[in-house]
Amino acid sequence: MGFGHRRHVETHSLFSRDSPDLYARADCEPADPANTLTDRLNTLLNSSGSGYTLPLCPGDQYFIQAPILFAAPNQEISTVGLPSDDTRATLVVVGPVANGAGHTTAIDGTCPNCNGVKLRHIQINGTRLGASPTNGGANIEMGGPNSDQLIEYVHSYDPRSWSCLHIAEGPLNCTGATVQNNDIGPCGSDTFQEWADGISLSCRNSVVRNNIINNPTDGGIVLFGSPGSLVENNTIFVVNQTLLGGINMVDYLPFNGDFTDTIVRNNTIYGGFATDRPDAGDAKGTNNEDAIVKIGIAIGPRTWFGDRYGANVSTSGTVINNQLSGAFGYGIAMSSARNFTVEQNVLFGNTSFIGSRGPNCSNTDTTPTPAPFVMDLNTTTQSTTQIDFQAITDGDGLTCILPPDGGDFWPFGGSPETNGNQSQSSSGGLGGGGKAGIAIGVILGVIALAAVCWVVRKWAIKRAATPQQTWERGGYVQSKEGVTV
Structure with a gap:
């Protein structure tokens, strides 16, 4: 032997x-x-x-x-x-x-x-x-x-x-x-x-469900169109790294922006949380790694790529009944979208919306103030959206923002990791x-x-x-x- x-x-x-x-x-x-x-x-x-x-x-x-x-x-x-x-x-x-x-x-x-x-x-x-x-x-x-x-x-x-x-x-x-x-x-x-x-x-008529995605850094779940697909009951969270986008519906290629019958529903996205211990009366604290999710759910190519794809848009998707908690730049951001339905998405627990212009922001763009739900009315058309969207004048390149460098800006609370449940799902994870x-x-x-x-x-x-x-x-x-x- x-x-x-x-x-x-x-x-x-x-x-x-x-x-x-x-x-x-x-x-x-x-x-x-x-x-x-x-x-x-x-x-x-x-x-x-x-x-x-x-x-x-x-x-x-x-x-x-x-x-x-x-x-x-x-x-x-x-x-x-x-x-x-x-x-x-x-x-x-x-x-x-x-x-x-x-x-x-x-x-x-x-x-x-x-x-x-x-x-x-x-x-x-x-x-x-x-x-x-x-x-x-x-x-x-x-x-x-x-x-x-x-x-x-x-x-x-x-x-x-x-x-x-x-x-x-x-x-x-x-x-x-x-x-x-x-x-x-x-x-x-x-x-x-x-x-x-x-x-x-990037596959038509597919199902992505009941997954736990821990500390991704580009997109937690990225939909390259994938017409006819269902994305539901997934949990996405960050611990010590900043995530650009939780769920992304921004890529024009390879389906030319077609999100027909693609449904994103009942997913939970956790941004960053304070990592220090709260003193009496504290609502927010610091995060050791300044970790946030820059955009919880991003819709439309301009949110990500600016005007790289010109007048082309993401079309005909549905985003409904998703939940967000923790620290984000923007909860949901829409621009360059047509015929989308975005309704009944909510915040829960403790949240904060933080970030400011970074060195890679375009000199010609006006970076909107971080907020829960933002929509560029100049480029978003024929869509049904929940009433708490805030209108912005420029929804281009929103991932260029940077989180604060320290400071008491992160809410106290917890993701699945800090609650001791990391990767414990129906999959019996780690x-x-x-x-x-x-x-x-x-x-x-x-x-x-x-x-x-x-x-x-x-x-x-x-x-x-x-x-x-x-x-x-x-x-x-x-x-x-x-x-x-």
Whole structure:
């Protein structure tokens, strides 16, 4: 028995040193030997045909050097026993990176023959580890020219690139994806242009529900049009990073602003909260990281991109019965929108609306004062909105604001994290102990990776999935001069 194999068995949570039978489980594909792992997993998917389930071992970390590729309809990747906590198997992205490009994607389900594939009950560690972003696909790339895919009970975090989870549009024919009961994040850094989305949806007639998105930095849930989709009962919150937008309906491409029958309802978005203890009579306090959500729900390309898309607008979406609490720049911001319905969205608990012009605000724009609900009447037409919207004269590039640098501006209260319920949903997500275990696992994994690389440093898998086109979504808007659409 090789050293690596024996170590895997003896440290596995399902075995003890007193066991008379120290052998790997027969019902799951082991992580060892590491030097054949990526090839073994891809060979199983590529050779096993439709309906095959790739079974991963509970508690194991799989150090992969390239994406794991679904290869046939109705295949599944999942952890044996379908746990929903930190015993889910973890795919760890460790492939090479050089000159800002390299391995970024753990799972790819965008093959031309990937209808009905399922990704369930696993974890994805993207291992950015504080580095600058790497060009490439998301931690998870699904969708493409396919229908009826399922992603559930997955924990995806720390992507090297632009998103924790991307459901791509293919040639605009992706349809019917379901993204549910996942715990997503943290995703990206709030350092300028190092952001990452939580969930990025660009697939028609899809459902995104019952997910918890913790500490995303670009968009919590970003809808690239995705006509006919339902986004409901999700929770988005920040802890120690500023988030540009909670739920974004701003991207003109790839569906030319079409949000027909896209419904965003019954979601809860938490901005920042005070991190100090209140003295008697205090209504607000300081936040250690000055963390806010700049826009809770952003509607229309101008809120994000200024006049980059000229007179083009987001059309025909519905935003109803959503809840916001904590510190925001703007709760809901609308501009360059037509035929939207935005009603019955409310504030709850303690809230504050804070922020001021930042250095990246356009010299020609008038940045509106932070407020709960703002709408640019010059560019928003034929829409039905709740009566508490405040009219503004310029709704361009609102993510350029910056939170205050300290001060007693953050409300006392709490997000799911500060209330002790982080990632505890119907998915049975990670609590504090689970996150600590993952952090320790990451450290041990990096050590293990160094050993693997010493043995097989000349070996690398050349295959990599071709990423879908990703749309530029810079969170700050430059000046208006010279833009034509």
